[in-house]
Each structure stands twice: as C-alpha cells, then as structure tokens.
Amino acid sequence: MPSLIDIRRRIRSVKNTQQITKAMKMVSAAKLRRAQDRVIAARPYGAMLRTVLANVAAAGAGDEQAGENPLLARRPERRILLVLVTSDKGLAGAFNSNLIKGAQHFVAEHAGAEVSLELIGRKGRDFFRKRRARISGDHLNPAKPVYQETAAIARKAMGLYGAGDIDAVYLLYNEFKSVVSQKLVLSRVLPAEMPAGTAPADYIFEQPPAEMLDRLIPRYVETEFFRALLETTAAEHAARMTAMDAATSNAADMIEKLTLHMNRVRQASITKEIIEVVSGAAAAE
Numbered sequence: 048m049p050s051l052i053d054i055r056r057r058i059r060s061v062k063n064t065q066q067i068t069k070a071m072k073m074v075s076a077a078k079l080r081r082a083q084d085r086v087i088a089a090r091p092y093g094a095m096l097r098t099v100l101a102n103v104a105a106a107g108a109g110d111e112q113a114g115e116n117p118l119l120a121r122r123p124e125r126r127i128l129l130v131l132v133t134s135d136k137g138l139a140g141a142f143n144s145n146l147i148k149g150a151q152h153f154v155a156e157h158a159g160a161e162v163s164l165e166l167i168g169r170k171g172r173d174f175f176r177k178r179r180a181r182i183s184g185d186h187l188n189p190a191k192p193v194y195q196e197t198a199a200i201a202r203k204a205m206g207l208y209g210a211g212d213i214d215a216v217y218l219l220y221n222e223f224k225s226v227v228s229q230k231l232v233l234s235r236v237l238p239a240e241m242p243a244g245t246a247p248a249d250y251i252f253e254q255p256p257a258e259m260l261d262r263l264i265p266r267y268v269e270t271e272f273f274r275a276l277l278e279t280t281a282a283e284h285a286a287r288m289t290a291m292d293a294a295t296s297n298a299a300d301m302i303e304k305l306t307l308h309m310n311r312v313r314q315a316s317i318t319k320e321i322i323e324v325v326s327g328a329a330a331a332e
Contacts, residue, residue, distance in 0.1 A: 051316070054309040058302055065298035071138065072291035078190075079226070079284035086223055086274075086281045093274050100239070100263045103256060116257070117209040118264045121238050124215045126161045128183060128204055129153055132220040132275050133168030134283045135188050140290035142221065142229065142283055143170040149219055149231050150175075163213070165204065167276065183207075192276040194269075201272040205265060208237045218271060223281035227289055232278075236271045239264050 131150045133143050150171070154162045163181045166172045168188040175182060186200060207213045216237035222230040 051309060051313055054305060054312065058305045058309065061298050061301050061305065065295055065302070068291045068294040068298060072288050072295060075284045075288035075291060079281065079288055082277070082281035082284050083223065086277045089270075089274050089277050093270050096263070096267055096270055100260075100267050103259050103263060116260050116264060118205060118268070119238055119260075122211075122214040124157070124160055126163070126213045127157055128163050128165055128207065128213045128216045130165045130167065130200070130204065130216065130218050130272070130275075131171045132188065132218070132279045133166070133171035134279070135169040136283075136287075137170065138290060139283055139287040140293075142286035143168075145231055146219065146221060147171060147174050149233065153217070153219065153233065154180075165200065167200070168279075188276065188279070190280070192273060192280060194273050197273040197276055198269040201269040202265070204237065204272075205268055216268075218275050220275040220279045221282040221286075222278045223285060226285045229282040229286060232275075234271070236268050239267065 129150060131146060133146050137143065147170070150164070161181070163183040164171075164175055165183050166175060166185040168186075172182075172185040176185075184200075184203070186196075189196070204213075204216045208216055215235060218232070218234050218236055220232055222232045224230050
C-alpha cells in the first residue's frame with residue numbers, strides 16, 4: 048500500500064496536470080473563435096467562386112479552346128497526388144489519427160496506382176517519414192494560414208498536373224462542423240469538375256471563355272487548398288478544446304478518488320497507532 052507521502056505527491060502531480068489542461072482548453076477556445084470566424088468568412092467566397100466557374104464553363108461549353116485547358120484534361124488515374132493536411136501539435140484527441148488512417152485507407156484503395164503524398168503538418172509528415180512512404184513534399188501547418196504560402200503549394204500541384212506528371216490531385220482534411228464535430232473530407236480538385244448542361248444565365252463575354260477559365264481554374268484550386276487549411280485549423284482547435292476539457296474533468300475525478308483513498312489510509316494509520324498505544328498501556332498494567 049502506498050504511503051501518505053506518495054499519495055499526496057500523486058495528488059499534487061494530478062493537480063498540476065489539471066492546471067495545464069485547463070489552460071490549454073482556454074487557449075484553444077480563444078484561438079477557435081478567431082479560426083471559426085475566418086472559416087465562416089471564407090466559405091461564401093469559395094461557394095461563389097465554384098458557382099461562377101461552373102456557369103462560365105457551362106456557358107462556354109461550345110468553345111473548343113475552353114476544353115483544351117491542361118487543368119481540365121482527364122486521364123486514367125495511374126499517378127495520384129494526395130495532399131494530406133494535419134496539425135503540427137498533438138493533444139487533440141483522435142484528430143490526427145483519423146486523418147492518417149484516412150490517408151492509409153486511400154492508399155490501400157488505390158493500390159494499383161502510384162500515390163504520392165504532399166504533407167502539410169508535422170504529425171502527418173513524421174508518421175509517413177518513419178514508414179518510408181512516397182512523399183513529394185512536406186510543409187509545416189502555420190497557426191494562422193497565409194493565402195500566398197498555401198497558393199504556392201497549390202501552384203506546385205497544378206504544375207505537376209499540367210505537365211502530365213500526375214493524373215489527379217486529392218485533398219484530405221478535417222472540415223469544421225461544430226465544437227464537438229469534425230468531418231473527414233476527401234475531395235478531388237484536379238481535374239476540375241466541369242458541369243454538363245447549359246448555364247443558368249446568359250453571359251456576354253468581353254473575353255473568350257477559354258481565357259476566363261485560364262484565370263478562374265487556378266484561383267479555384269488555390270482557394271480550395273486555402274479553405275482546407277482554414278477548416279483544418281478550426282477543427283484542430285475544436286478537437287483540442289474538447290480533449291482538454293475531458294482531460295480536466297478526468298483529472299478532477301482522479302483527485303477526488305485519490306483524496307478519498309488518502310483519507311482512508313490516514314484513518315487506518317491513526318487507528319493502528321491508537322491500537323498500539325492502548326495495547327502497550329494494557330501490557331504495562
């Protein structure tokens with residue numbers, strides 16, 4: 048049975064841990080608010096850009112030059128680039144493990160293809176480096192994503208696709224739904240999806256549709272990459288806040304149990320000493 052000193056030391060250690068988890072929860076809650084605001088602000092722009100791209104593509108469906116855009120070329124998916132977005136830090140529950148499992152499942156499903164990984168985030172990078180996976184590049188996931196830095200990664204993927212070095216580009220990330228819910232999302236960004244049918248509006252083009260698509264499609268891909276980082280950042284803070292809240296509650300339960308156990312041990316020790324004193328007095332008589 049542990050001594051009172053050992054139990055007190057353990058209670059003190061759990062209290063220190065509880066203070067850390069509580070502080071981390073408060074920090075994540077503050078960061079989540081800002082990250083959530085950025086995600087909510089970026090979603091309408093991304094949705095509108097997809098709508099405009101779809102309308103322009105449908106309106107210019109009869110233009111042969113519009114269909115010759117290298118980012119619209121469809122090929123059998125023999126070489127695939129999977130862009131995995133994880134976090135740089137842990138202590139976020141199953142946030143990173145779900146993303147890594149999703150990437151492993153994707154690679155297993157495309158066993159007949161050559162899958163390269165573009166890794167954003169230290170956790171994903173460290174995991175696949177140890178397993179000697181095929182990695183085309185790795186990047187740290189900034190605490191506050193910057194569009195220019197993310198656009199550089201997107202331009203690299205577009206360059207590989209336009210040159211014919213890869214046949215498809217997929218994004219795998221966590222989409223922020225709520226504080227307690229994050230959704231694992233796998234989306235194909237290249238080749239860009241062009242809808243069939245006619246445009247809902249009658250456009251009058253000052254430029255040929257092909258030239259407009261040459262500008263819109265790269266912007267669309269860059270926006271999808273940037274939105275994936277924003278969504279993952281918000282989802283990470285939400286997952287960490289939830290995990291630290293659970294850890295703080297568990298620490299409180301453990302402190303309560305240890306305190307009860309300490310009182311029982313102290314009571315047993317006092318009772319034992321009283322018995323020894325009484326027994327000694329009785330023996331002296």
